[in-house]
Amino acid sequence: MAIDAVGITRIALPLVRPFRTSFGTQTVRDVLLVWVRDADGTPGWGECATTSAPLYDPDFTDAASLVLHDHLVPALLAGGTTVTGPQVAARLARFRGHHAPKAALEAAVWDLQLRRADRCLADHLGVTRTHVPTGVSVGIPEGGVDELVEQVGGYLDEGYLRVKVKIEPGFDLAPVRALCDTFGADLRLQVDANAAYSPEDPEHLGVLADLDECGLVQIEQPFGADRLRAHADLADRSHTPICLDESITDRWRAVDAVATGACDIVNIKVGRVGGLTEALAIHDRCLADGTPVWCGGMLETGVGRGVNVALAGLPGFVLPGDTSASSRYFTEDLTEPFELEDGHVAVRREAGASPLPDPDRLAAWTTATRRVG
Incomplete structure (x- = not known):
């Protein structure tokens, strides 16, 4: 499959309400979309799941734009414009970190490849589910x-099967x-600290x-992401x-986390681990070891959500994900x-890895766009 053009489009998509976590508040999704095109004009799109500042993990949107433009796209094309989804990770492997932009570029190539083949991502992955169970992530509200x-x-009235609430010291x-008292034992509740607690602080413990x-x-x-031993000590008692999220950056970190007892459950995010290839490898290792996994989210638009929903249809994903x-x-x-x-949420069966952006909406929310390479 030959790539004729590559580009980056930046959009600012307002959120229905502010989303606050222990590391910051988002009111707008400032996100990069990576697109590729073949000579016939067939498109492929991928979403870069970064935040505006390096608070969740080292990636952030400005840095992702730079590394895509100056390093990742040139390296991808230097290996030849004929490339398939599974080959992208190998071409970009020499660059350390920058998992979210790598994942976006890989997703775009996958999307183009699947559209040309008139095949959906779920079928390509062997997903047989028609729908995936869905939870919801709730930020720390101002009120x-x-x-x-x-x-x-x-x-809960809308029908979400699991609720995840963000917490931080003091909240x-x-x-x-209050949630347990209000909704009782039927509430499937989990909490997400986003690394806000210290294992050295007796009050936190x-x-x-x-x-x-x-x-x-x-x-x-x-x-913190590097505190596997502290997580293992907590898990023991x-x-x-x-569950580990920020700590899981690739398949080997997942293997170490489970083997050392640092976690019982693994959260797989495509952007955090560097792309679909690595996410599949983590899923396969956890499935073989009997470790439950679920699909996390980064407030993706439909471009990124389409990949997440297809991934969440695989057999190892036994817990409702943030695929709301x-x-x-x-x-x-x-x-x-x-x-x-x-x-x-229904698993898409249309060609491609995710639905295409609507041209009018894309035009309305685009803040910058440029061709690369």
Whole structure:
């Protein structure tokens, strides 16, 4: 498959409400879309799942744009313009880090390849599910506990099967207890700290011990990404499963995390691990070891969400992912929306890796675009 053109488009897509975590607040999705095209004009699109500042992980949007333009795209094309999805990771392997832009470029090539073959990503991966179970991620609201309870009640009314709430020191036990008191044992609740707690802080450890008594589905990433031993110590004394997110950067880190007891559950994010090839490798290793996985999200538009939903259809994904409906984040998505159906989202069966951006919406929200290479 020969690539004739590559480009980067930057968009600013407003969120329906501010999304706050322990590392910052987003009101707009500032995101890069990578596109490739063949000589016949067939497009392929990929989404770069970065934030505007290097707070969640080292990647951020300005750096992703630079590394794509100056390094990744030239390296991809230097190996020959004829390239397939599985070959992208190998061509970019010599560059350290920059997982999100690598994943976006790989997804774009996959999308083009599948469109040319008139084949969908789910079929290519062997996914037999028609729908995947879906959870929802709820940020720290400005209105505190009362607003959180109201938001969670609304999401449960919509049919979400699992609720994940963001926590940080000072906003942890009170909101969790309020949710449990309000919605009872039927609420499938998990918390995500985004590495906000310190294993050296006795007060933090006390909060985590109290959370362990709340009957949570899991506690996600309480400590820093490199603190595998601290996570293993916590897992040893916790009844609640420990899930790792930021710590899982590739298949070998996943293997080490599970083998050392640092986690019981793995969150797989395509952008965080460098692309679909690596995400599939992590899934396969965890499936072979019997480690549950689920698909995390980065507030993706429909371009990135299409890849996530297809991935979440694989057999190792036994827990509801953050593959929520488009309306959870956007009044109007960049693509045709993903809809919630009885707590599930449908797996796309149209050609390509994800739905195409709507040209009018793309024009309305584009802040910059340029051709590369």
